[in-house]
Amino acid sequence: MRNQFDQSSPGIGRLVMVSGGIASGKTALQNELLDYAASSGALTLSATGAPDEQQIGAAVIDQLLANSSCPIEVPSRGFAIPRAASAGKKDDRTTRLSDDQAEATYVRNVCDTILDLARAQPIVIGVDDLHFADETSLKLLLQLQRRIRSTKLLILLNQPDWQQSPFTRLSTYFARQPRYFSVQLTPMSEQAIAGLLEDSLDGGFADELPHQIRTLSAGNPMLANALVDDYRESDRAGHAVVGNAYARAVYAFLDRPDTQLLEVTAALAVLGGHGGPEQIAKLSGVHPQAVTTLLDALGHAGLLVDGGFRHPRATSAVLDSLSPAARSRLHASAAELEHLHASSATDVAKHLVAAGERPPGWSVPVLRQAADQAVDANDVEFATQALELALAASDDVREQLSIRQSIVWSSWRVNPSAAASYVPSLREAAQAGSLDQDGCFALMRHALWNGDKKTFVRAHEVLTGSPEPVDPQTEAELNLAYEWHFGPAAVRPDEGGPGIQPRSAPWNQTAGTLKQAWRRGGDDATNASAERILQNCRLGDTSLEALATAITALTLGGKSESAERWCARFALEARQRSAVTWQAVFEALRAGIMLQRGEVTAASERAKASLTLLGESNWGVSISHPLAIMLYADIAAGAFDDAARTLRIPVPDAAFETMGGLRYLRARGHFHLATNRPLAAVSDFQRCQQLMRKWDSIAATPVPWRSDLAEANLQLGNIEVARDLAKQQIKLSMDSDPYACGLALRVLAFASGPTEDSRLLGRAAKAFQDSGNQLELNRTLKALARFQTLGQEKRPNAVRPGQIPEQKSLPARQSPAPSKALDHTRTADAVVPAGTSMALREQPEPGDTSVLSEAELRVAQLAVRGYTNREISSRLFVTVSTVEQHLTRAYRKLGIRGRRALADELRQRHPSLHGEEQEFRLGLKVQAS
Secondary structure, eight states: OHHHHHHHTTTOOEEEEEEESTTSSHHHHHHHHHHHHHHTTOEEEEEEOOGGGTTSTTHHHHHHHHTSOOSSOOOOOOSOOOOGGGTTOHHHHHHHHHHHHHHHHHHHHHHHHHHHHHHHSOEEEEEESGGGOOHHHHHHHHHHHHTOTTSSEEEEEEEESSOOOTTTHHHHHHHTSTTEEEEEOOOOOHHHHHHHHHHHOSSOOOTTHHHHHHHHHTTOHHHHHHHHHHHHTSOOOSSOOOOHHHHHHHHHHHOOTTSOHHHHHHHHHHHTTOOOHHHHHHHHTOOHHHHHHHHHHHHHHTSEETTEESSHHHHHHHHHTSOHHHHHHHHHHHHHHHHHTTOOHHHHHHHHHHHOSOOOTTHHHHHHHHHHHHHHTTOHHHHHHHHHHHHHHOOOHHHHHHHHHHHHHHHTTTOGGGGGGGHHHHHHHHHTTOOOHHHHHHHHHHHHHTTOHHHHHHHHHHHHHSSSOOOHHHHHHHHHHHHHHHOOOOOOGGGTOOOOOOOSSHHHHHHHHHHHHHHHOOOHHHHHHHHHHHHHOOSSTTTHHHHHHHHHHHHHTTOHHHHHHHHHHHHHHHHHTTOHHHHHHHHHHHHHHHHHTTOHHHHHHHHHHHHHHHOGGGOGGGGHHHHHHHHHHHHHHTOHHHHHHHHTSOOOGGGGGSHHHHHHHHHHHHHHHHTTOHHHHHHHHHHHHHHHHHHOTTOOOSOOHHHHHHHHHHHHTOHHHHHHHHHHHHHHHTTTOHHHHHHHHHHHHHTSOTTTHHHHHHHHHHHHHHHTOHHHHHHHHHHHHHHHHHOGGGOOOOOOTTOOOOOOOOOSSOOSSOOGGGOOOOBTTBOOOOTTTOOOOOOOOOSOTTSOOHHHHHHHHHHHTTOOHHHHHHHHTOOHHHHHHHHHHHHHHHTOSSGGGHHHHHHHHOGGGTTHHHHHHHHHHHHHO
16 A cells, blocks of 8 residues: 555556455554655545435535645535435426536536646545445546546545445446556454564463464454453463453444444344344344345454354343343344244243343243243253243233242242242142142242241142142152151151151152151161162152251261262252252251261361352251251361351241251250350250150150260269260160260260279270261270370269369350360369360379379370370360460479470380380270270
């Protein structure tokens, strides 16, 4: 282009026609050439054709003269603007002839003026968007082109190669004239984009970046420049970035007042690339032939590929450019259009949902069908949205009830609390006995989750009384779900149970055997039934609690590894099916298994994750499950501040009549024990007792309240009561529940004399080993180790009433290790255990201060072996402060200054300690066996 200007300057004028696609750089090229010419001393005249000035005579000429500094006056035009309304009238013929003559005179005067100037100095005339130029101005260009040979004039004209206009014939005409040159703009190459990157970036870039930008932009200069801007503003990780600059470029690409590009692309974006030119034409109101032309132009320009947008960000940019009302109207029209064309229910429903308005009556069956398909595809959120729209569009009362029950059923998977507003009508229908089977299932599902036993029972009565029988599998699943929430009650009519009586059907037999795990603990029979349930029940809304019961039964039956595998499997399936509620339940179950295995930190984190996954407000009464695990984990870690925060999370009142609430009460009771509040613990454990007896007076599980009460009474100094309760628990659990039996044996050990405690602790360790509860096994072995380390002659007697020191309150902030404020004092004949650990506390110091006490000796021995103060505190179940005090007193008694001299002093004063550790560990194994 510069060469064309340089060759025209000596007096060899020429005309250049530049054509190209949308945003191909025509205007940028013209402006750059005009700047170059001006800097070279040429007079530059520029104009741009516009649709709103196309009927104004000499509009482009006016721009050429106004946008330059012509050195001479040009006569004003003396003709009228063409008036289409006057055409054909005899009186106007003379006026029109007069106007034509005036126009010709005006054009000739302007032409002569420019030519005179062009003989004396270089002139460049640039006209952009030639296809919108007025007819008078085009006549000027034609006259100039015919007289351009001996002038220093360069005429530069731009027009799109895809847009037809009444003056497209000029291109053909100009092409036959001498000194005519044409330029067709093509997409940028990778090399050109690489050069653009080099000019724009202050550093290097990955070799594949030009190729990525070329692919995303198809070489369109406007889009390529935008992608370079996005990359420059990003972290420059080596990959192309499609960001805000690209979105702005897309809008600028389409926002052209002279075209209907925005209307066509908006219709294409709403239709999601599924609509052809005919549908786009109907939706946009643009003529089908024009739609085809525009789509082809957008494809050549690089914005579209295979009939759709090249990148999703382009789709969002187009939709974002629309007002909410315009977008809603388009989606509503698209829904009706696709419905008329017999599109799928899902495609039609997507537009109705996107429109967000009350849809017409014809949409109700379509929306309900789409919701069913969405549930099958695990898109519960969309199903709920479609059903809510169907409810708004329906005028039939029975149909509205049916839609409400579908909403309750589907929304529970992802947002249980969202169903609450739809439940009252279902509850009223159940009371009237007019609820169908699906409605009963939906209402029972909601009642279980919210601890509404009365509603569950009534819905079940309606269900069993309906003409359509309930299949045995669903009946068994409902039976298990009832007991999972409302306790292991014997099913009798006077107890208000669900009324599901065991039958001879295999499903009921299996469920009946599985339920025995609540009453007698796990065994081979319950394990076998659990595996059958897990293998044959597909994860669903009615089977959730049945699967959870089976997993819990495996845990009670010593099959925790298998239980965890099933948890992980179902949690993954739930996540893949977008069923957040299911996933949260299985994650909480898995956290409990991890806690039992002794993985305290991991269990706490997983329980918190399950709580967060669903949200506190959505858990209903089941929130008690993850909260109980978090409490146990915090207690085990000594994180009492965290436990106190967990207790501040609201729990529905209805939860305290459920199995989850039972576990929560027990966990809270042990928190009270661990923080020196035995009376508060007794209250919680007694509530557990009352609830368990309300369900089944002889049930040994799910919580060993007798062991818990025994431990609380032991801490209160009620030794005989503690022994009696522990013995009751042992008798009840010995053959069925090794976990509960182990707890009772451990309590009995601390309530016994020195001849029985080690033996009882050994039996307790064996019981925990049999139950697979590693957490309690570790605690018991540590307690046993301390007993053996203290020695028979120093071992204290059992706790006696009246010897319990004053309880101390929980400090404002607690470190993960037990604090001094929570340490239990030990006298010569009294032991007060803390929490469920039942570990011994501090030893009394002998009167002779020159000899180390047993506690000081044990701390010194561990210090010599390289343990830190915190590690010593953890092993001996004392605070870090207590460890420091023991070491300080030991240094003073031994006359040394620190740990370095401690080893030599101990070796001289206590040679028998050499090799003690191996013997001690061996003794532990023998005792535990």
